[in-house]
Amino acid sequence: MADLQEFRQSVRSWLEANAPKTLRGKVTDLTFTYSGGRKGKPPHPDCIPWLNMMAERGWTIPFWPKEYGGGGLDKQETKILQEEMLRLELPPPLSGMGITMIGPTVLQYGTEEQKKLYIPQIVKGEIRWCQGYSEPNAGSDLANIQTKAIVDGDDYIVNGQKIWTSGGNESDWIFMLVRTNPNVKKQAGITFLLCDLETEGIEVRPIKLISGASIFCEVFFEDVRVPRNQILNRVDGGWEVARALLGHERTMIAGLGSRPAAPTAEDRVEAAAKKNIGLENGKIADEVIRSRMAQVQIDESSFKLTVQRNSDNMKAGHRPGPESSIFKIYGTELNQRREELLLSIFGPECLGWEGDGFDAKELELCRTWLRSRGNTLEGGSSEIQLNIIAKQVLNLPD
Amino acid sequence: MELVLNEEQTMLAESVNSFVKDNSPITRFRKLRDENDPLGYSKELWKQMADLGWTAILFQEEDGGLGLGMAETVIVTEAMGRNLMPEPYLSSIMLAGQALSLGGSPELKEKWLTPIISGDSVLTVAYQEKMMRYHLYRGATKAEKTSGAYRINGEKVQVLDGNGADAIIVSARTSGNDGDAEGLTLFLVPKDTAGLTVIRQSRVDCRNLAIVQLNDVEVPETNIIGEVGKGGELLSRVVDDATVALCGEMLGGMSFAFDRMLGYMKERVQFNVVIGSFQALKHRAARMFMEVELTRSVVMAAARAIDENDPNKEILIATAKARCSDAYVAVTNEAVQILGGIGMTDEEDIGFYMKRARAAEMAFGDAAYHKDRFASLKGY
Numbered sequence: 001m002a003d004l005q006e007f008r009q010s011v012r013s014w015l016e017a018n019a020p021k022t023l024r025g026k027v028t029d030l031t032f033t034y035s036g037g038r039k040g041k042p043p044h045p046d047c048i049p050w051l052n053m054m055a056e057r058g059w060t061i062p063f064w065p066k067e068y069g070g071g072g073l074d075k076q077e078t079k080i081l082q083e084e085m086l087r088l089e090l091p092p093p094l095s096g097m098g099i100t101m102i103g104p105t106v107l108q109y110g111t112e113e114q115k116k117l118y119i120p121q122i123v124k125g126e127i128r129w130c131q132g133y134s135e136p137n138a139g140s141d142l143a144n145i146q147t148k149a150i151v152d153g154d155d156y157i158v159n160g161q162k163i164w165t166s167g168g169n170e171s172d173w174i175f176m177l178v179r180t181n182p183n184v185k186k187q188a189g190i191t192f193l194l195c196d197l198e199t200e201g202i203e204v205r206p207i208k209l210i211s212g213a214s215i216f217c218e219v220f221f222e223d224v225r226v227p228r229n230q231i232l233n234r235v236d237g238g239w240e241v242a243r244a245l246l247g248h249e250r251t252m253i254a255g256l257g258s259r260p261a262a263p264t265a266e267d268r269v270e271a272a273a274k275k276n277i278g279l280e281n282g283k284i285a286d287e288v289i290r291s292r293m294a295q296v297q298i299d300e301s302s303f304k305l306t307v308q309r310n311s312d313n314m315k316a317g318h319r320p321g322p323e324s325s326i327f328k329i330y331g332t333e334l335n336q337r338r339e340e341l342l343l344s345i346f347g348p349e350c351l352g353w354e355g356d357g358f359d360a361k362e363l364e365l366c367r368t369w370l371r372s373r374g375n376t377l378e379g380g381s382s383e384i385q386l387n388i389i390a391k392q393v394l395n396l397p398d
Numbered sequence: 399m400e401l402v403l404n405e406e407q408t409m410l411a412e413s414v415n416s417f418v419k420d421n422s423p424i425t426r427f428r429k430l431r432d433e434n435d436p437l438g439y440s441k442e443l444w445k446q447m448a449d450l451g452w453t454a455i456l457f458q459e460e461d462g463g464l465g466l467g468m469a470e471t472v473i474v475t476e477a478m479g480r481n482l483m484p485e486p487y488l489s490s491i492m493l494a495g496q497a498l499s500l501g502g503s504p505e506l507k508e509k510w511l512t513p514i515i516s517g518d519s520v521l522t523v524a525y526q527e528k529m530m531r532y533h534l535y536r537g538a539t540k541a542e543k544t545s546g547a548y549r550i551n552g553e554k555v556q557v558l559d560g561n562g563a564d565a566i567i568v569s570a571r572t573s574g575n576d577g578d579a580e581g582l583t584l585f586l587v588p589k590d591t592a593g594l595t596v597i598r599q600s601r602v603d604c605r606n607l608a609i610v611q612l613n614d615v616e617v618p619e620t621n622i623i624g625e626v627g628k629g630g631e632l633l634s635r636v637v638d639d640a641t642v643a644l645c646g647e648m649l650g651g652m653s654f655a656f657d658r659m660l661g662y663m664k665e666r667v668q669f670n671v672v673i674g675s676f677q678a679l680k681h682r683a684a685r686m687f688m689e690v691e692l693t694r695s696v697v698m699a700a701a702r703a704i705d706e707n708d709p710n711k712e713i714l715i716a717t718a719k720a721r722c723s724d725a726y727v728a729v730t731n732e733a734v735q736i737l738g739g740i741g742m743t744d745e746e747d748i749g750f751y752m753k754r755a756r757a758a759e760m761a762f763g764d765a766a767y768h769k770d771r772f773a774s775l776k777g778y
Contacts, residue, residue: 270776270777270778273778274778279778282774282777282778283773283774283778284773284778290773290778291766291769291770291773293773293778294720294769294770294772294773294776295769297772297776298716298717298720298721298769298772299692301696301713301714301717302692302693302695302696302717302721303692305401305692305695305696305698305699306691306692306694306695308401308695309401309402309694309695309698312400312401312402313401313402315402316400316402318402322687322691323691323694323695326687326688326691326692329688330688330692383681385684386680386681386684386685387677387680387681387684389684389687389688390680390681390683390684391680393684393687394660394680394683394684394687395664396660396663396664396674396675396680396683397664397671397672397674397675398675
């Protein structure tokens, strides 16, 4: 106990002396999210020294082993570090798929050589990773991927196309699924590859979406040479790795702790309704909208309480209950309903695309509404989520 | 608040579940219905539940209770709700017992709350009147002051467990206008009081319901619960707690209906396969599963909000009852649809749940009522 108190004291004084003052109080501000890498622009210049000072101690991922550049802290020490960062309201120094997805997967499946090579780079935020899973003909049916890798000496030659690659144009490396055997059950002929996006033969093209933004990319591979030592796990053993990665993503997000939500004086929906519709005798003047507002808020509250129930359950040492299977589908559908409700509340003012006659909030709503339509598609569509619940939770037969 | 059962609560859940399973399978409810049992429940079984301490959960230790809370209460009502166990928990404990506990004089508590807790007496509260919908403060029943007593006239309907009740707590207007909280008073009327008539009603959910007629019923001042004219406030508090207890029952009922539906999907064969392999049905089942999970969270939260006197407790009570009402109806409707023709037969149990879902939906305010209440509490 005395050791832990000493540790807390030393963390506290070190953070107070060294953490950039400009970043204090930014923990709830999600624009202060930095994914590192060679191309990424930090949201604030001080994000770079903040990342470097933390990475030097391995504290970007405090509980990873020291021999690979991690912090080597135990559970209690990690908790103390997180508490002390929260005390100064500091944002996490590093986020992204490196630490939540590919890092823990390399630790599980990587050779000693791979761990020594990739993990320190991930800890230091030197490379930003993206995920190459979906293809034009492999969306919900992910195992149907066709991008081919054919052995050629010590290399594999990759040909094909990935799509819906988030942040592809801002990333340095891609972890991807490729077809190495077309003659077996779909899942059994897939290999998990790591690939530098600067390798010759790769082209990354942003996709312009209905919202006008380009958060996803297409990635084309033409005779791309990938050394054999960039395969994770065995050849044709990629499906297992992809599944494990999903599990790591959940545990890492839980282990690194979520950032506290920004305090909001008033719900976005309520504020908009009061401004755009107004109150009559203390009630929103449009009864139908008022009723929709109550329904959305009741559902939001029910959802948050279900997330809380899941986390309280795990804190109490129980295994996660079946309730966690509803998070993705319910959360995304709820978000869409909230956006749709906001459109109804704003009325014709929500239709602005750009330029005069619309204020910033109105223009933003139009884009966030369009963006939200993708929520029930990306990361496993709602229909896939329902299949998963039916199969894995309800044990309904195929 | 923590939305997880502690060790004691887990043990309570296990013992209530196994008691209900052993003593009140759904076949028992069917038998009571078929035999047109005048009470609709069993006094012996109720006494056993009292001996196990479950009637004492909510009451303070000085009143002979266990000093526990709503978190434990909903564990009991959920288990009862699963098998539609009709023993008088809502009426005698949540309504009458709570009214006495919160507003009764020491004498009234000794005379009536003690036997309620021991299971020797069953009481209820009569507030509902014809066409009153969900407005607790409406109604034509009036009480006029005479010397040292009150004379009550009026008629209450759908009084839960009114038949065979040892005493009925009646809300009546002593001053003010119809609809005002102020001016309502709660009177305890023992069953043999002159001018009190209890007439059995037959409701779709086959529970013990009664019309309570009061013709020049004389009640001494000492039988007033709480203060004269302040009964509205007390009734509203009591009904809020009872609402959450009912939500527990509804959660249990919808869980049973969901499990029945899922079980049927795994056994019913059409086109040479079990119908649970059809994606159209799988997705419907998965959506109902989500409803049940969300409902469990809000019921646990509302119960704990009452126990912790959370500033948001009223909002959470409205949230819970709105959700339970919608979900119980939705799940039972879906279950009947998926059971197909079988679901329409009296022989299949699911119909009991669909009927109870409607009655429970409309007890203490339906979904629309609680959504309106939610919006008002939120300030819009």
